[in-house]
Amino acid sequence: MTSATTTAAAAAATAKRRANGIRQGDITRLLPRPLLITVITVLLVIVLGPVIYMLFSSVNSDVAVAGGAFFPTELHFDNYIKVWSTVDLGNGLMNSVIVCVSVAVVCAFLAVATAYVLVRYEFRGRLTFLRSLLGLQSIPGTLILLPVFVLFSSLATILGIQIIGTRPALFITYLTFALPFSTWVMVTYLRGLPKALEEAARIDGASSWRILTRIVVPLSWPGIVVSGIFAFLLGWNDVLFASVLTNPETRTAAVALQVFGATQEGGAIPLYGQMMAASLICAVPVVALYLVFQRYLVGGLTSGGVK
Incomplete structure (x- = not known):
């Protein structure tokens, strides 16, 4: 009797929605x-x-x-052909790819290892460290530019090696800025992974390193991809630090575009066609990155949002 009453009520509600021109899927629309x-x-x-x-x-x-x-x-x-000789675009793209890919790979795997320790182990100062990850994101990059420059100059004097104007200077800078956010993303993701798999592996005698590499990393690819893409974009779109920490041989694509745009100001008609062509060429790697890893991005960004 109860089942029949419920079915009849559902049928009546459906008929009423149809009479009012409302479909089932439209109920959830905002x-x-x-x-x-x-x-x-x-x-x-x-x-x-x-x-x-x-x-x-x-x-x-x-x-x-x-x-x-x-x-x-x-x-x-022909604008797409002339731009390669007008702008030092090839060298800039090569430098950007080398630095940004290196930062993305190292940052992603450092983030997953750091997040695993923060999520699975209890130790003094753990919560303070987690809160500091968010606090570091609120510091503007313009305030850190001068201290970073002075620090690299001092290290170059002490160690007797050239730091400013090299790719390692950009690598260290971008890795420092990308690691806090990437670690927080991985902390959110790892909180949603079941502990039962790790406990079963420990019963079988697996070490923490083996659990991390054989269980946690394969299950965390969406979060790892998000962390890596964030680190990649941070370096690819940066102009502020790259314009100070590079020289004409190590400048990135973003700096090459900035220099090209600055040289076109004033005087005759700027080379608008080549400027737009160069901008589109520099945007192609980012678009391709999103298209390739699109299915990982949704899972990585939304994981941990529902408990």
Whole structure:
């Protein structure tokens, strides 16, 4: 009797929603469908508008872009060829890839090891260390630039080796700034992993290192990917530290674009087409990175959010 009553009530509610023009999936929507489509369209225009403008300008003439033309009047695909000789883009991309990939790999695996200790072991100062990870994220990079420069200069004097102007200087700087956030991401992720697997491995005689490398790391790839991508983007998009800690041979792609843009200010018509082409070329690795690791990003960012 109770089951029949419940079924009848559910059928009546469904019929009422159909009568009112409401479908089952629409109950969970925060906005009505027309308004939702409008909001999504506006957001897409805001996000994709500048990218489409850059794409059109990269194959347009400099005079047309300077005149405010949106669509190309003439197609100049040679901008993508000329930019390699106009800008030191090849060397900048090579330096950016070497430094950023190294930072991403080292930061990701240091973060998972540090987070494993913070999550699975109890020791004095653990909570203070966890809170300090968040506090370090609130310090602006502009306040740290001068101390980092002075520190590297002092170390170079003491050790008798060149630090400023080298890739290791950028590597150490980016790793220092990316590690706190990456560690916190991994702490959040590892809290959601079941301890039963680790306990079973310990019963079988596995050491902490073996548990970390054979159980924790294979189960933590979404969080590791998020940590690595964050570290990669931190170095790839940085201009402030890279412009101070590099020289013309070790400058990154972001600094090469900045220098190219600064040389185009004033005087004749700037090389707008080549500037846009260089910007799009530098954006390709980041877009490819997101497309390759997209399925890991969702799991890594949302893990630990529901308990």
